[in-house]
Amino acid sequence: MRNSFKRVYLLISVLMVVMLAACGEDDTNTSNASEKSEGPVSAKIGVISYMTGPGAAYGEAITNGFNLALDEINEKGDVKIELIIEDSAGKQDQALTVAQKLMSSDDIVALLGPTLSTEMNVVGPEADINGIPIMGTSTTAAGIPQIGEYVFRNSIPESLAIPAALEKAVNKYGAKKVAILYGNDDLFTQSGYDTMKAEAENMGLEIVTIETFQKGQSDYNAQLTKIKDLQPDLILASALYNEGAVIMDQARKMGIDLPFVGGNGFNSPQVIEIAGEASEGLIVATPWFGEKDDPKVQEFVKKYESAYGHKPDQFAAQAYDALYIMAEGLKNAGEADRDALRDALAEIKDLDGILGKFSFDEDGDVIMEPTVLIIKDGAFQQFE
């Protein structure tokens, strides 16, 4: 008994020594950073990501993207960045806790993440109050950058992606009548539908019918028969890929050969896997296209594949570009200071990344030309 107490004391004292040592290290670092030393700016950036739980795949792709960019940036040597990665588990409360932990550390100059828009809705305001720049790399809901001056994002919102896809599709097929189909029990597909409807009305298209479905539904025949009968030129579907693929399959079986226009949730290689041939003719707009004929993109894909053993997705690509944006901001700011970094970020214009030319608008939202893709011959291809 006494022995075990001793052990506990020993453990505690060891821990304390370690912590003291860690504090000492921190102190020297901050003094270094604030001294505006000559040579490259070195800074710590906090990352909040969805690392455990059902959406852990997102967090994995995102942190992979960060780490790949980090190695390249540090190798280049213009700035020196250190990432402190924390797990939000996809939960609002945990995201807020780890964000507060990161913010309270003075030598962290900026935050990247969190992964979900719902998490950003609680973390964003807190970061804004504390005056620390925060940039979402995967938050696509409306109103995120409008939270405050210090809140940015580099992920294309639905309100930019859907109109881009719709416009190209309408021009190509000369569409005049459209049918809209959307999932009415999901915030994401619902906001996609709002954008679709507004944009269709904007373009003077006739909406012949608006049909809904619910998550996990397996029978869409009734809705599709109705749409078939009304003979639209185009079907706009705000669906996640799981339901969307099944909808396309049943539509093709019924003899509906119209092109489909989808949102970001519909944009997944899984659609081809589930629906097979029936997925031909799906049009989506995306910031990320891995087959793009651009040496930068191809190099990233190659590097990512050799490092992690599979092809990068949109989330990895967005994270990769985000860290480059941060590095650019730090370089322009010239010092590891939160306010200076914010001002430098806001001024970023036409930064060349793997997603394309990138700028922030006055809110800190994305200005970018998304790539429009169509499924053809069993693969996503650029849609012209």
Added chain:
Amino acid sequence: MLLEQIINGITLGSIYAIVALGFTLVFGVLGIINMAHGEIFMIGAFIGVLITSVFGLPLWIAFLAAIGVTVILGYMLERIALRPLRGKQGVSHLAPLISTIGVSILLENLSHHIFGAGNHPFRHSFAQIQFQVGSITIYLVQILIFVISITLMVVLSYWLSKTKAGKALRATAENLETASLLGVNTKRTITTTVILASALGGIAGILVGMAFNSVNPQMGLSMGLKGLAIIILGGMGNVKGAMAGGLLLGLAETMIVAYGDSGYRDAIAFITIIFILLLRPQGIFGKNTAEAGR
């Protein structure tokens, strides 16, 4: 348009009916609502996908395999989740309901783990066979589903009313102790019933896979709730009621989408059920008292 929608509705209704038949059997005999039925149905669908799409074996093997697996699941459900609770002192009459909910959660998460969260396509050439009548496309699968559901209903009715095993089952449903005293092997009868109901679920699962080409771990829940609503509508424990209720709900849902607003699909379908129950609390085919209906 109308004809196509009627075909859609009958297909959907027939599947609802087969699911509801499984519910009604277990409820009729044991007086238990088997919440795991929807998940057993889902497992049946997955076995169908596995056999036809992954192993590329013919359809009849898929049917046999799905029935085989769901029979085993039904037996285990009875042995592990239901029998230990039966006839024990101090066990609440809600306990079997809760334990079947437990089984349903277990099965859903298990298939989530094994097969992943996404939709799985049911690729089989049989599902592609179609006829063109005017502008209407009819799939052989749609006809098959209707025929299977009618056949199952007729066979089940005959079996229940005319055969010895069916009589034993009804006697058990009437009064467990009396039936046991009169020489009915009630243990075996109950096990048979649960197994039979599960096999019906497995068949329905494959049919859904073929008809809608979408199989996922969550499909059991919504199907299960619909099945439950149907047996209340048709009359608890009544075979004809399950059939009629299933077709009615399927047609109602389709027609609401066709001539109304698809957003109100479930709402109007269930409001209809509430109204019918206000007029006939015992359900369409139900007997006057709850006891007699069992």
